[in-house]
Amino acid sequence: MTEQDPSADSDYVPRTLATRFTDSDRDRALERYIGTVLRQQRVERDLTIADVAGLAGLSRGMVSKIENGQVATSLDSLARLTEALGITFSQLFRDYDSPEGGAQLVKAGDGLEVVRRGTRKGHTYHLLAYNRGHQRNFEPFLISMDDESEAFPTFQHEGMQFIHMLTGEIEYRHGKHVYTLEAGDSFTFDARVPHGPERLVTVPLRFLAITVFDDGD
Template identity: 80%
Template structure:
């Protein structure tokens, strides 16, 4: 029985500490949202304090996350700033996006096996994790005389033609692709450009890899 009691105490303390940290984070979040809203409306602390019926010092402490705010005070502040309580808490505790933006012309240029002049690959997203899920490339070709290699690798591949016309081989079949066409295939089957019909050619190539 004493062992159970001893095991229970640290869990309770840890829970209280986590609750305290969470409250601190919530207060800072509330303060940041209210401050951003006030500044966006070009209002001073004194303006908001007067509209909300609170002291200037209290509004300042709330914005800086220094006090635990009552629901009544929050309602006064949100009303003064034209917010609802649901809007105030909309982004609280939501996961971070972790999005990746590659601006036009900033894709990393890479060299693929067998490629030569007039055939460039720009990688449009860079893998940050251990597992590779997909690879998106912007591929440009402008040399009709170039001899192209045959590719064969894991995953499914999706091509979307942006410009030009190309004959593209997949296995024993040759397909003519032009602007606006979408082409999906098993990348384990040998594939690659057969003939450049109308240059310049640009297309998106996205390889999706299966989970291990």
């Protein structure tokens, strides 16, 4: 069996490191989680460490260590702290072991610029989300155009496509029909039918184009 290529997956962990994840590592993760939740609950209630320590009958040093995940917390101490904060054990552990979800944030202006076949200068695609798995579910692009004289290729690919106009006006062809899209308009179509910009009416022009793929695409 060949070793996995680390460059193929940003979440890749070498086998030698993965085997070192022990019970003590999980214990520390749990301690950090408990400390984080207790601190958040305390701050939300505008309480100081001294306030919570007094209500729970614990030392300020102990409360501080618990919040920072530096000590293993006994059930008695946890019961005292949750009572002092007015929360239950179920609320404390509600989000523990919840899936991470794979959320992805692309800040304004940080989208990956992609050169599409047949496009020219003045016509840019910014990819707003990057596929991390083996299956491509959707592709969202922010497309900018500012050259009225540009000639556009015809596109044809799998999936359904959704366009939402942000600025400008464009005549957009889908099959045998041409549609006029203005700022605020939304347009959804089968991307397997030949499509693409027919004429830029008002520039600069920006729109979101999201392609959603079927499971088999």
